[in-house]
Amino acid sequence: MGRIKTSDTTSRREIIIQKAATLFKEKGFKAASMRELADIVGVEAASLYNHIKNKNELLNIICFDVANRYMQMIAEIETEKNSSLEKIEKLLRFHITGMVKHFDEVYVSDREWKHLEEPYLANLQAQRRAYRKRIAAIIDDGIKKKEIKKIDASTAVLIMLHAVSGIESWHRSKAKINGKELEENMVSILVSGLKK
Amino acid sequence: MGRIKTSDTTSRREIIIQKAATLFKEKGFKAASMRELADIVGVEAASLYNHIKNKNELLNIICFDVANRYMQMIAEIETEKNSSLEKIEKLLRFHITGMVKHFDEVYVSDREWKHLEEPYLANLQAQRRAYRKRIAAIIDDGIKKKEIKKIDASTAVLIMLHAVSGIESWHRSKAKINGKELEENMVSILVSGLKK
DNA sequence: CCTACCGATCGGTAGG
DNA sequence: CCTACCGATCGGTAGG
Numbered sequence: 001m002g003r004i005k006t007s008d009t010t011s012r013r014e015i016i017i018q019k020a021a022t023l024f025k026e027k028g029f030k031a032a033s034m035r036e037l038a039d040i041v042g043v044e045a046a047s048l049y050n051h052i053k054n055k056n057e058l059l060n061i062i063c064f065d066v067a068n069r070y071m072q073m074i075a076e077i078e079t080e081k082n083s084s085l086e087k088i089e090k091l092l093r094f095h096i097t098g099m100v101k102h103f104d105e106v107y108v109s110d111r112e113w114k115h116l117e118e119p120y121l122a123n124l125q126a127q128r129r130a131y132r133k134r135i136a137a138i139i140d141d142g143i144k145k146k147e148i149k150k151i152d153a154s155t156a157v158l159i160m161l162h163a164v165s166g167i168e169s170w171h172r173s174k175a176k177i178n179g180k181e182l183e184e185n186m187v188s189i190l191v192s193g194l195k196k
Numbered sequence: 197m198g199r200i201k202t203s204d205t206t207s208r209r210e211i212i213i214q215k216a217a218t219l220f221k222e223k224g225f226k227a228a229s230m231r232e233l234a235d236i237v238g239v240e241a242a243s244l245y246n247h248i249k250n251k252n253e254l255l256n257i258i259c260f261d262v263a264n265r266y267m268q269m270i271a272e273i274e275t276e277k278n279s280s281l282e283k284i285e286k287l288l289r290f291h292i293t294g295m296v297k298h299f300d301e302v303y304v305s306d307r308e309w310k311h312l313e314e315p316y317l318a319n320l321q322a323q324r325r326a327y328r329k330r331i332a333a334i335i336d337d338g339i340k341k342k343e344i345k346k347i348d349a350s351t352a353v354l355i356m357l358h359a360v361s362g363i364e365s366w367h368r369s370k371a372k373i374n375g376k377e378l379e380e381n382m383v384s385i386l387v388s389g390l391k392k
Numbered sequence: 393c394c395t396a397c398c399g400a401t402c403g404g405t406a407g408g
Numbered sequence: 409c410c411t412a413c414c415g416a417t418c419g420g421t422a423g424g
Contacts, residue, residue, distance in 0.1 A: 028310065030226035034419060046421080047393045055419065111307060114224060152373055155381040158362035166358030170351070177348050185351040193389030230403060242405080243409045251403065 013051040016041055020058040021104040029059055029112040059112060060120050066109040067127050069098065074134050084142025088160075089191050091135065095164040096183045103168075110165055132157050139194070149196045160190055209247040212237055216254040217300040225255055225308040255308060256316050262305040263323050265294065270330050280338025284356075285387050287331065291360040292379045299364075306361055328353050335390070345392045356386055 019040050023032045034055055038045040052058060073094050077087050099106050113124055135157045142148035163186065170182060177185075215236050219228045230251055234241040248254060269290050273283050295302050309320055331353045338344035359382065366378060373381075 028224065028226055030224055031311065033417080035417090044394055045419085046395080049420070050393070114222075115227065149384075151384060152377065152381045155366070155373065155378055156385055158366060159359040159382060159385055162362030163355040163359045166354040170354060177351065181348065182351055185348045186355060188345075188347060189352055189355055189389040190385075191389075192391075193385040193387075195388075229401080231401090240410055241403085242411080245404070246409070 016048060016051055017058060017061055018104075021062050021108050024059070024062070024108045024112055025104045029108070029115045056115075056117050056120075059108070059116055062105050063109045063113055063116060063120070063124055066102065066105050067124060067131075069102075070131055071127065074131060078134065078138075083147055084138050084145060085147050085191065085194065087138050088135075088142070088148075088194065089187060091138075092160060092164070092187055092190060093183060095161070096167065096186055097179075099164055099167045100179050106165075107168055132161070135160075142194075146196065148194045151194070156194060159193075163190060212244060212247050213254060213257055214300075217258050217304050220255070220258070220304045220308055221300045225304070225311045252311075252313050252316075255304070255312055258301050259305045259309055259312060259316070259320055262298065262301055263320060263327075265298075266327055267323065270327060274330065274334075279343055280334050280341060281343050281387065281390065283334050284331075284338070284344075284390065285383060287334075288356060288360070288383055288386060289379060291357070292363065292382055293375075295360055295363045296375050302361075303364055328357070331356075338390075342392065344390045347390070352390060355389075359386060 016037070020032075020037055023037055023040065026032075027036075034048060035045045038048050041048070073091065077091055080087065080090075082090070113121070116124060132154065136153040139148060139151075139153040139156050143150055143153070167182070170177070212233070216228075216233055219233055219236065222228075223232075230244060231241045234244050237244070269287065273287055276283070276286075278286070309317070312320060328350065332349040335344060335347075335349040335352050339346055339349070363378070366373070
């Protein structure tokens with residue numbers, strides 16, 4: 001009997017998180033109210049607190065979901081024995097498809113992280129810094145092996161990651177170009193920008 | 197006599213706008229309070245309203261300041277008779293130095309525009325769309341003249357503009373690399389990504 | 393999961 | 409430019 005109750009609770013909780021991501025994306029974290037979220041979910045505001053601790057917990061979950069996915073992928077890529085340029089391309093494709101698939105979450109995690117509270121704020125920032133460093137290390141390795149031209153690796157990382165987040169505008173513009181085409185164009189521009 | 201009073205008022209107003217840009221950047225528009233802004237400026241909250249109409253007017257001014265600078269530059273570039281690639285490079289350099297010089301304003305305009313009220317919201321969005329179209333037209337022209345490789349122009353615009361906004365992280369990281377170096381690296385990566 | 397409600401904070405105004 | 413203050417809204421809790 002406990003099983004059914006747990007299952008229901010989990011499912012409701014996940015609906016709340018997903019709706020929160022969409023709402024936070026549309027209004028921003030601060031401007032989004034718990035009453036509005038409750039409306040969307042279809043309950044009274046007070047009832048939300050049976051499923052989640054508070055508003056900030058929602059932001060925590062969204063941000064760390066995204067961060068964990070990134071950390072898992074970079075670890076996977078590091079163990080593979082591809083060339084540096086191939087590794088960067090794979091990471092780039094992962095970011096592009098991830099942006100399309102988990103759009104609301106990624107958008108919120110990118111733009112609303114400053115409303116995280118300690119210790120989550122410091123934790124996420126450290127994770128992001130570490131992530132960028134690991135990508136930069138791949139690029140630096142590629143430069144040493146002369147697969148990639150001599151550039152500042154951390155600048156290249158910044159460009160790549162932020163360029164991908166630009167898909168947001170594409171997403172909003174109702175996609176005159178399809179996802180696969182978009183991906184090929186982005187990879188073409190960014191990867192050839194690194195080649196010698 | 198009216199001259200001195202006007203001059204003082206204008207100056208105070210400009211201080212308020214500049215401090216608002218910094219505060220909105222740090223906290224986000226919604227989370228920033230007028231009481232906090234007043235504290236920073238050194239007056240009581242009520243006194244701010246002798247210089248500005250309301251909180252949203254501050255956001256309007258910041259966003260359209262940035263947009264107007266962009267529109268002026270694209271108009272200038274269009275009249276020059278350089279190659280498409282040279283035009284794109286000039287625009288890129290303008291965006292990079294502008295991001296460094298007017299960091300708070302550009303950051304707020306990029307991330308907080310959604311809190312604009314109508315008709316300003318629709319107005320700014322239209323201006324931004326028009327701006328991107330004019331850049332895309334330069335790229336398409338370059339493709340036709342075979343200076344630029346065959347890519348989707350609007351994707352290239354998205355990448356460029358968002359890549360530049362990545363400077364925010366560089367800015368935050370206390371600049372291990374200096375501004376000029378950063379600019380050369382970005383131009384190198386992005387412009388060679390467009391070349392045939 | 394709801395009703396009822398609290399304390400805090402907000403943007404902004406009146407009036408001097 | 410300040411004191412005093414208002415109405416609205418917020419996140420969250422008590423209690424059932």
